[in-house]
Amino acid sequence: MPRQLTVLPAPDSPDAVLGTVLPAVRAALDGTAPLAVLPSGPAAAAAREVLAPGEPLEDGADLVVVTSGSTGGGRGVLLPASALAASAGVTADRLGGPGAWLLTLPVSAIAGLQVLVRSVLAGTVPTAPAPGEDLAAAVARMPTGRRYTAMVPTQLRRYLHREPEALRAFDAVLVGGAATDPALLARAREAGVAAVTTYGMTETAGGCVYDGVPLGGVRVRVTGDGIVVGGPVLALGYRRDPEGTATAFAGGEFRTRDAGSLGPDGRLTVLGRLDDVVVTGGVNVAPQAVEGALREHPAVADAVVFGRPDDEWGQRVVAAVVPVPGAAPDLAALRPWVAERLGGPSAPRELHLIGSVPTLHTGKPDRRGVAARLARDGGLPAGSRAELAGRGGQGGPS
Structure with missing residues (x-):
């Protein structure tokens, strides 16, 4: 019998994230209830249309995440639990082991969802800041041991100005979702912040290249048509879009349509979308x-x-x-x-x-x-x- 997709509305509070979305992510990872989380605001209606919750779900998908639509209409990316687990595992390996996570990002996007996925697989509970709560206060509520967070460059810039000491409390601050200015990255590291730049997308279960170096098991090459990624972190394809899937996913690789270059040491430099x-x-x-x-x-x-x-x-x-x-x-x-x-x-x-x-x-x-x-x-x-x-x-x- 075809599985049906469970679609949750965007959580409106930290309690909703931890009480509703986190258990749903746990169920998705063990294969019992495929999940999607809607974005907040006007994007929700378009995302629901893409997700088509009343239609049978493609085989193997456990989490469906709607992309931002930065190159047009958003797409529903079909992620198996195996890709999510592979991504979480190699992330922990690169960062120095599992730890507690602070959630500063919406869980409708892969970055926020990955904070929940990593927490579930590490056996920890993420800390979700209350609206208006200072970063330092949220950090003070986190468990002891290794601490991680993820944010966009704008957040890093703001926190670096207002609460640099709170940023220094993390063993790693993943920064991505948009290009990180080299000057901003330099200022953060000079201030003692363990900033790590990330490159990836929903189709790769999130970040798959940290500080220009692919995570374990991830393969990266650059062609005239852009950066191509392979490895166990790849999605299955797109929701109800076999043609788009066939175009983007082939031979165990995903064609990103991002421009980039590989240095002599294999380090990847991302230059932005080819379309931009x-x-x-x-x-x-x-x-x-x-x-x-x-x-x-x-x-x-x-x-x-x-x-x-x-x-x-x-x-x-x-x-x-x-x-x-x-x-x-x-x-x-x-x-x-x-x-x-x-x-x-x-x-x-x-x-x-x-x-x-x-x-x-x-x-x-x-x-x-x-x-x-x-x-x-x-x-x-x-x-x-x-x-x-x-x-x-x-x-x-x-």
Whole structure:
């Protein structure tokens, strides 16, 4: 008899996470009740449609996770318990052994779910901070022994500014879900934070490359079509999408569509989504690199970068930046700042000021959402403010 998928709403409190979602994850891992957790807010309806809980579930799937939709519509990724367990096992090996986890991420995304999976498999109970609780107070409630957490770069930046001593209490702070600026990573490590960058996605049961080095059993190669990953952490495919599954999964490997390179020592450098690369004047510009350079400007708190059609250059680099309170960055100041660090083609040719960078439910910057909003508003003049605050949620590394 075909198995049916159990779909839980987004938990609205730490009690709901520990009392409802955690037992459901335990049941999913032992194969008794396949599970999916909806994201909060407007994304829930679209996720439920993707999950199709009334339809029979594909063989072998124990957890179904809806992706962020950063390259279009979200997909339901079919994860077997074996892939989740393999990921948790090699993560513990890399970090120095099992430990207690602090949950700072939504459990609708693979990063948050993996905190629960690792806790179940380690025989521990994660600590879920209460709304508005300081990081230090949450850490004080954690068990003794090895302590871990996972967060997106924005969270790391905030905690590093407000509570660096609390971050130092962790044996590892996994940082991912979006590109981590090298300068931010350097500041964290100089402050004594055991920050570990992660690369992976829902299709690889979360992070599978830490600090550029694949986890045990994970195989990585780079082709002209992007980074390709293999190993026991792979998903089975996509919910009700055999064609998409056949395209992305073949020969025991997953084609990520991320650009990257492998160094002589086998260390992976991720350059961003192939679809996000801006080709301006025949030069490929990685938006993530430009965003990192902009965030280092003293008048910029955050930034998102994308391309727009341009009659002269093919595409032009467009920057939407969140100003530091009281500052008013302009294109004349930001262009040379970026050019000095990345070269002239990377310097933005169009600038917008926004209230905050919206994110998808996984924590990735909603680059397409910002571009669509600005286009819908008719292309605001340079230096104008587009209020994009309050859209999206947070996800994170895994």
